Amino acid sequence: MWCSQLETKVGIIGAGPAGLLLSHLLHLNGIDSILLEKKSREEVEETVRAGVLEQGAIKLLNETGLGSRMMKYGHLHHGIEIQYNAQRFLLNFEELIGKKIMVYPQHEVLKDLIAARMEANGKIIFQANVTSLKDIDSPKPKIEFEVDGEKQELICDFIAGCDGYHGPSRRALPKELLREIEHVYPFGWLGILAEAPISNEVLIYAYHERGFALISTRSPEIQRYYIQVNPNDQLSQWPDERIWSELHARVDLNGWTVQEGPIIQKDIVKMRSFVCETMQYGRLFLAGDAAHIVPPTGAKGMNLAMGDAQVLAIGLQHYYTTGNEQILNKYEKIRLESIWRAQRFSRLMTDLLHHNNKKTSFEQKIQFAELNYVTTSVTGATTIAENYTDISVNLPAELQKNLTAIKS
Ligand code: FAD
Ligand code: DHB
Numbered sequence: 001m002w003c004s005q006l007e008t009k010v011g012i013i014g015a016g017p018a019g020l021l022l023s024h025l026l027h028l029n030g031i032d033s034i035l036l037e038k039k040s041r042e043e044v045e046e047t048v049r050a051g052v053l054e055q056g057a058i059k060l061l062n063e064t065g066l067g068s069r070m071m072k073y074g075h076l077h078h079g080i081e082i083q084y085n086a087q088r089f090l091l092n093f094e095e096l097i098g099k100k101i102m103v104y105p106q107h108e109v110l111k112d113l114i115a116a117r118m119e120a121n122g123k124i125i126f127q128a129n130v131t132s133l134k135d136i137d138s139p140k141p142k143i144e145f146e147v148d149g150e151k152q153e154l155i156c157d158f159i160a161g162c163d164g165y166h167g168p169s170r171r172a173l174p175k176e177l178l179r180e181i182e183h184v185y186p187f188g189w190l191g192i193l194a195e196a197p198i199s200n201e202v203l204i205y206a207y208h209e210r211g212f213a214l215i216s217t218r219s220p221e222i223q224r225y226y227i228q229v230n231p232n233d234q235l236s237q238w239p240d241e242r243i244w245s246e247l248h249a250r251v252d253l254n255g256w257t258v259q260e261g262p263i264i265q266k267d268i269v270k271m272r273s274f275v276c277e278t279m280q281y282g283r284l285f286l287a288g289d290a291a292h293i294v295p296p297t298g299a300k301g302m303n304l305a306m307g308d309a310q311v312l313a314i315g316l317q318h319y320y321t322t323g324n325e326q327i328l329n330k331y332e333k334i335r336l337e338s339i340w341r342a343q344r345f346s347r348l349m350t351d352l353l354h355h356n357n358k359k360t361s362f363e364q365k366i367q368f369a370e371l372n373y374v375t376t377s378v379t380g381a382t383t384i385a386e387n388y389t390d391i392s393v394n395l396p397a398e399l400q401k402n403l404t405a406i407k408s
Pocket of ligand 2: 049050051052203214216217224296297298299
């Protein structure tokens with residue numbers, strides 16, 4: 001017996017970039033949705049994760065009325081630096097291909113999306129824990145969830161499973177139809193936020209025999225740094241002094257030094273590539289990390305989540321205006337192309353920049369030749385530029401004409 005029943009057109013699970021952007025795009029097209037999120041609004045707005053937006057994501061946010069804080073507080077970067085063997089090389093994306101990237105934290109994107117949804121009286125239920133999905137192959141699928149221990153049910157036309165890697169949506173797919181592919185890397189990333197001035201004008205991706213390090217930023221006062229660690233390490237093994245000493249050892253160069261300050265946040269993530277190629281079944285569509293995970297070295301996860309939301313929104317908009325499921329039926333095929341390209345690039349960047357002491361000397365020599373190629377050949381650098389700046393949020397030509405429909 002259900003205490004209460006709600007009804008909407010699109011039931012969305014998860015207030016990450018995929019779910020929130022989808023609800024916003026649907027709203028711009030007058031399509032009603034209800035979003036269920038198990039965390040509180042404060043938790044969603046404070047969780048520190050990604051930091052880099054591709055061209056397509058920047059454009060999409062600007063064109064759908066979400067770009068003003070990003071353009072004010074985000075940092076446009078003209079390229080990245082790659083460091084190895086005590087040398088640093090600038091890959092100037094702007095000069096190579098005329099494109100830039102935006103460093104703007106994921107939780108700020110989420111704040112902008114939540115504010116836009118609130119302003120439009122959008123329906124987001126926080127602290128709503130989804131427990132199961134029912135009748136997903138029927139025209140009226142249902143989402144069962146709990147708020148304050150009270151069971152509730154949401155009846156809809158479609159379910160968008162935007163609930164991340166551990167959410168319940170993927171598990172609702174019939175097991176015999178699942179096409180899942182996974183690759184686990186022997187690396188983890190320890191990420192910190194430090195109250196320190198900016199270390200460098202652009203991001204630094206550094207290969208070192210002690211392990212990879214990444215210098216990124218959040219604001220002029222707060223910096224985001226990562227170091228490669230053993231994936232099974234615990235934070236207790238990494239007191240602040242050890243982190244600083246590793247960062248200095250891996251990235252400091254010719255008088256240039258990583259800027260230090262009090263560490264205000266630390267986390268360790270394991271690295272994997274994962275694709276659930278079954279992204280749609282019946283009336284359930286998976287988007288974002290629910291369907292795919294990339295290792296963070298390519299900075300693709302948030303961008304892919306937004307790319308999924310865009311195509312799903314176009315498919316739903318087409319369905320609600322024409323009654324035709326043609327685009328929706330192609331969602332999986334369209335997105336898998338970008339997803340596999342992003343997987344390829346993320347793996348390439350991971351192999352290029354991490355130290356793996358299991359590699360043979362032949363493999364290590366090839367890694368150095370690869371580093372040499374992308375940092376000294378214009379063609380080599382251009383392939384990095386092209387993939388780093390703009391592969392996750394691209395629409396196939398056949399959908400370009402539908403794009404205008406989802407803009408504000
Ligand atoms: P999530 O952001 O995971 O959102 C899913 C939501 O679903 C969550 O809020 C969760 O609480 C909710 N949920 C789960 N289960 C339930 C349930 N039962 N009921 C209700 N709600 C539920 N990507 C980039 O593009 N660029 C980067 O620079 C980058 N760097 C990264 C660095 C790190 C250290 C990490 C960890 C990730 C990074 N990523 C990056 C990846 C990026 O953060 C993710 O890919 C992105 O968050 C995926 O968005 P999503 O909307 O699919 O899922
Ligand atoms: C950040 C994270 C990444 O995974 C990456 O490749 C670049 C930057 C960041 O959090 O700033």
